[in-house]
Amino acid sequence: MIQKKEINFQGIKHRFQVKKPWDDVIIFVLNVLIAIPLFIILHQNLINPNWFLNIDRVIIFIVMIVLIQLVLRLLRTIIILCIFIYVLVLIYGSTIGNYGFNNVFEDYNSMMYTMSDNPYPQDIIIAKLLPFPNKSKIVNAIEYQNPKIRNFALMATNKHFKGLKGYSDYRTIIQCFAVFKEINSRWNYVSDPKARDYIASASESLLYLSGDCDDHSILMAASIKSIGGTPRLIHTTGHIYPEILIGTATDLEQVNFLIKNILFPKESTDQKLHYHVDERGQIWLNLDYTAKYPGGPFMSEEILGALTLD
Structure with missing residues (x-):
């Protein structure tokens, strides 16, 4: 009886065993496939010490590869079964769960793109912000509930990036980028009357898509807020x-990937994202009228005040 069971075990072992050198090839491929999602989880949850060239992440990835390789070599006699289980888990994640083949591909691309092309952070560290100039006039001018502003924003979302699928968690941000594209591609800079600071309402600037920097900021903020985005205005010297x-x-990694690869690939080629990190650790992306893509270079970095429109 014992001898029969041993024969059956040897038969099963022989059935699932892969001959050399294909077992080494399969182990290596399976190693990489397993390491990618595990590394993504670690990368997103571990504190980033900002080491030079992300050396800490490189070390983590190498250690993971070595450990997984050792485990897979111990299981090399049933390597086909390991592959079957791995594929089965991803199929389950793709159909019923929240993490499948497409998620592995998207997250890997996003993570690698961010690590290879680090966004350029501009941290806001200000002890005392000065009073925001013309604050009450600007707040009143941001007419995000005006039907004309809302309809303009809806037009932009139907004109740009409408058919993009697979990024439902970032739908609102993508639609706000559509508004950015529409405004910045058509904006005509016109100065205020001489020796006078003229504050135009959002609906007024919408008529000809023209005005100075505060008019542009007001229209952009109103349009973004009208479709659920959270804008703010930054005041610098002049x-x-x-x-x-x-x-x-983590959100920035996904947005960085979207901007550089899908939404604004030509405009952002070989460029970095420019953003600010506030006192609560939240990330704000630059939408200046001089920017060709969301996160374009700052025109001025000496911050004197910020007006957030919650």
Whole structure:
């Protein structure tokens, strides 16, 4: 009886065993496939010490590869079964769960793109912000409930990036980027009357898509807020520009990938994202009228005040 069971075990072992050198090839491929999602989880949850060239992440990835390789070599006699289980888990994640083949591909691309092309952070560390100039006039001019502003924003979302699928968690941000594209591609800079600071309402600037930096900021903020985005205005020496709330560092990785690969690939080629990190660790992306893509270079960085439109 014992001998029969041993024979059956040897038969099963022989059935699932892969001959050399294909077992080494399969082990290596399976190692990489397993390491990618595990590394993504670690990368997103571990504190980033900001080492030079992300050496800490490189070390983590190498250690993971070595450990997984050792485990897979111990299981090499049933390597086909391991592959079957791995594929089965991803199929389950793709159909019923929340993490499948497409998520592995998207997260890996996003993570690698961010690590290879680090966004350029501009941290806001200000002890005392000065009073925002013309604050009450600007707040009143941001007519985000005006039907004309809302309809303009809806037009932009139907004109740009409408068919993009697979990024439902970032739908609002993508639609706000559509508004950015529509405004910045058509904006005509016109100065205020001489020796007078003229504050135009959002609906007024919408008529000809023209005005100075504060007019642009007001229209951008109103349009973004009208479709659910969170904008704010930054006041510098002689300049005002809008920003949009992105969220966490993980959100920035996804947004960075979207901008550089899908939404604004030509405009952002070989460029970096420019953003601010507020006192709560939230990330705000630059939307200045001089920017060709969300997160374009700052026109002015000496911050004197910020006006957030919650």
